[in-house]
Amino acid sequence: MEDKDAAYMQLALEEARAAGAMGEVPIGAVVVYEPIDPATRRPLADPRVIARACNRRETDCNPAGHAEFAAMLEASRALGAWRLSGCTVYVTLEPCIMCAGLMHQARIDRCVYGAPDPKAGALGSLYRINEDDRLNHAFPVTAGVREAECAALLKDFFAQKRAAAKEAKRLARQAAQQKETLR
Helix, strand or coil: CCHHHHHHHHHHHHHHHHHHCCCCCCEEEEEEEEECCCCCCECCCEEEEEEEEEECCHHCCCCCCHCCCCCHHHHHHCCCCCCCEEEEEEEEEECCCCHHHHHHHHHCCCEEECCCCCCCEEEECCCCCHCCCCCCCCCCCCCCCCCCHHHHHHHHHHHHHHHHHHHHHHHHHHHHHHHHHHC
């Protein structure tokens, strides 16, 4: 399963790169559908990607524009159902409370993520929505798949953002100084 997980995470990484190219935080997600016979626990069909998405919060001015949220909505449309049984969600960053809650509500079979999110992660870092026995659905989580690549995308993105902000401040100071010398 690890090889399959790494291959599907590669698709999520492609989505994350697309988000970064748009100026969005580089997070990507894919949903893989593999229906299982509940009696035998054997696959009924080959696994297939039914949804792909990247972060679009800034682009769409949408607070729910997270990659995994959008991918699950697309998966629901593809299956014609709100229940995502038989689905695994692959995402490059550990889901937040909102997205983990949607995974619970959609009854996904499993979530696989790349990098942990110590500030907002809801599937292991801060919360464990997926295994809270007060809820009516639990699902397994596999963490750390292609973690270094997922984390590097985020680290590089924010380093570039900080460098651009620093350069903008420097240019503003320089323009202010030139204006002052012209007086």
